[in-house]
Amino acid sequence: MAEFVTVAQTTDVPPGSIILVELADEGVAIANVNGEFYAFDAECTHAGGPLDEGDLEGATVICPWHGGEFDVKSGKVLGLPPQEEVSTYQVKVEGTDIKIAK
Numbered sequence: 014m015a016e017f018v019t020v021a022q023t024t025d026v027p028p029g030s031i032i033l034v035e036l037a038d039e040g041v042a043i044a045n046v047n048g049e050f051y052a053f054d055a056e057c058t059h060a061g062g063p064l065d066e067g068d069l070e071g072a073t074v075i076c077p078w079h080g081g082e083f084d085v086k087s088g089k090v091l092g093l094p095p096q097e098e099v100s101t102y103q104v105k106v107e108g109t110d111i112k113i114a115k
């Protein structure tokens with residue numbers, strides 16, 4: 014069973030924004046898409062760009078380095094140059110706690 018860990022408060026991540034948190038020494042991006050929270054690896058699979066600093070358009074994050082696009086819900090690549098999807102994490106919200114599990 015995956016163990017959920019509290020990494021942020023819902024108020025830390027306004028709709029349309031992304032923050033960076035850490036889980037087991039790995040950078041994880043938390044995105045708020047219309048009040049739903051999604052978590053994925055913060056490191057772009059192309060050349061390691063910081064996805065938490067990318068723009069969020071709907072459920073698409075755009076890498077600030079070369080414009081690669083990923084679906085924050087599935088991690089799938091929506092726009093090149095990345096070839097590999099990013100890992101996603103399970104998310105649950107309890108009260109104002111955002112919890113994630115690998």
Ligand code: FES
Pocket residue numbers: 057058059060061062076077078079080081093094095
């Ligand atoms: S590092 Fe993200 S698109 Fe190149």
